[in-house]
Amino acid sequence: MAAHDVGPLADFPPGTHRVVRIRSVEIGVFNVAGTLHALPNLCPHQFGPLCEGGVSGTMASGPETGWAHRWVREGEIVTCPWHGIEFAIATGVALCSPKLRVRRYPVSVVAGRVTVEV
Numbered sequence: 001m002a003a004h005d006v007g008p009l010a011d012f013p014p015g016t017h018r019v020v021r022i023r024s025v026e027i028g029v030f031n032v033a034g035t036l037h038a039l040p041n042l043c044p045h046q047f048g049p050l051c052e053g054g055v056s057g058t059m060a061s062g063p064e065t066g067w068a069h070r071w072v073r074e075g076e077i078v079t080c081p082w083h084g085i086e087f088a089i090a091t092g093v094a095l096c097s098p099k100l101r102v103r104r105y106p107v108s109v110v111a112g113r114v115t116v117e118v
């Protein structure tokens with residue numbers, strides 16, 4: 001793996017994401033509340049452009065919500081635009097099944113520049 005500069009940190013403000021290309025690989029770089037994450041722009045379901053989907057929260061009902069339906073995790077979930085499968089950006093794991101996941105690329109900030117290891 002090698003580190004690739006994908007732009008200044010100012011291009012990735014909190015609450016935003018965008019797709020960058022490193023050689024032939026498209027990678028979504030997300031800034032979730034100040035923490036950067038990088039995921040492949042390729043959904044494991046049917047290879048849709050996962051990182052071109054919207055970022056939001058999700059509806060949950062379980063012990064953590066007292067079994068009431070509540071909107072949770074705002075800004076932490078990307079939804080694949082093709083069939084709507086939701087993935088946790090921080091882990092790459094689909095909310096519907098822990099067996100469905102995408103890899104995560106190491107991402108860091110060096111001297112004000114965002115670098116992704118591919």
Ligand code: FES
Binds near residue numbers: 043080083084
């Ligand atoms: S291709 Fe992503 S949900 Fe189907």
